[in-house]
Amino acid sequence: MSLCAITRALPGTAVERLGRVHEVRLWPGEMPPSSDELVALAHDADALIALVTDTVDAAVFDACPRLRAVANYAVGFDNIAVAEAAARGIAVGNTPDVLTDATADLAFALLAAAARQIAQADRYVREGRWRTWSPQLFLGKPLKGARLGIVGPGRIGRGVADRAEGYGMDVTVFDQGDPAGTFERLLAESDFVSLHCPLTPETRHIIDEGTLALMKPDAILVNTARGGLVDLVAVAAALGEGRLGGAALDVTDPEPLPLDHPILTAPHLTLAPHIGSATRQAREAMADLAVDNILAALAGCAMPHPVAVA
Numbered sequence: 001m002s003l004c005a006i007t008r009a010l011p012g013t014a015v016e017r018l019g020r021v022h023e024v025r026l027w028p029g030e031m032p033p034s035s036d037e038l039v040a041l042a043h044d045a046d047a048l049i050a051l052v053t054d055t056v057d058a059a060v061f062d063a064c065p066r067l068r069a070v071a072n073y074a075v076g077f078d079n080i081a082v083a084e085a086a087a088r089g090i091a092v093g094n095t096p097d098v099l100t101d102a103t104a105d106l107a108f109a110l111l112a113a114a115a116r117q118i119a120q121a122d123r124y125v126r127e128g129r130w131r132t133w134s135p136q137l138f139l140g141k142p143l144k145g146a147r148l149g150i151v152g153p154g155r156i157g158r159g160v161a162d163r164a165e166g167y168g169m170d171v172t173v174f175d176q177g178d179p180a181g182t183f184e185r186l187l188a189e190s191d192f193v194s195l196h197c198p199l200t201p202e203t204r205h206i207i208d209e210g211t212l213a214l215m216k217p218d219a220i221l222v223n224t225a226r227g228g229l230v231d232l233v234a235v236a237a238a239l240g241e242g243r244l245g246g247a248a249l250d251v252t253d254p255e256p257l258p259l260d261h262p263i264l265t266a267p268h269l270t271l272a273p274h275i276g277s278a279t280r281q282a283r284e285a286m287a288d289l290a291v292d293n294i295l296a297a298l299a300g301c302a303m304p305h306p307v308a309v310a
């Protein structure tokens, strides 16, 4: 029997399944463990199920010398030092596929909400500011015939493309490996830009003051991938100065946003608290995949869902 540390209670029955075979040590808090608490939790563990809120880096590996497997409860794995893990023979896995539709649904919902200012309209009604039906109240952007630029040709990006095509949008997909100038052209031509690429040193702040300047002044930016892809201060300034039509963000850097962050007072902003994969079905399936990864690794087998080491 091995020991698996888990940094938060997970939905569904997957952890019970793991507990029938191995000892499970569950972090009891609602808030994530601090780095010291993470090490205290996992110092003698053979395996770890981590969340996007956990930084699993060389310091954690140094302090947890028995670790053989880390399963990230997410498809993105920028919170895990995967090259460090590989160098130490620690297997790392993630939870692809099962959250694709949930995340693509949320991305498209945010896109449509931003296009029609639904969050703003909701506040307007609740605040008692609605006085009458008006020909010019909350005029939004049409989706049919609009161009959507998708940054990242992976499963979720393609899922958003399918949804957009169903709405009659013209979709262009950008891949990091496309010829020079393709990204800039996509930004310049798109009415909506939705980010679906992993966060890497190359993609950090892929949307910044310079790339925002290429976008149409009425374009809408959607981010359901990772907050670090976007320079939020630049987005706040662009929204405030009318150089960007709107932004809909499920992810931000940092998370959560401090209440004095400039983005929170920017106009035409729709926010969500990193809930892309938050359907019960997706979250339970993610727990199953994470446990499958751990069970395989602890049995000396390859993880069924390993991450690719760059």
Ligand code: GLV
Binding pocket: 052, 073, 074, 075, 076, 077, 099, 225, 276, 277
């Ligand atoms: C969530 O952010 C994920 O990467 O699955």
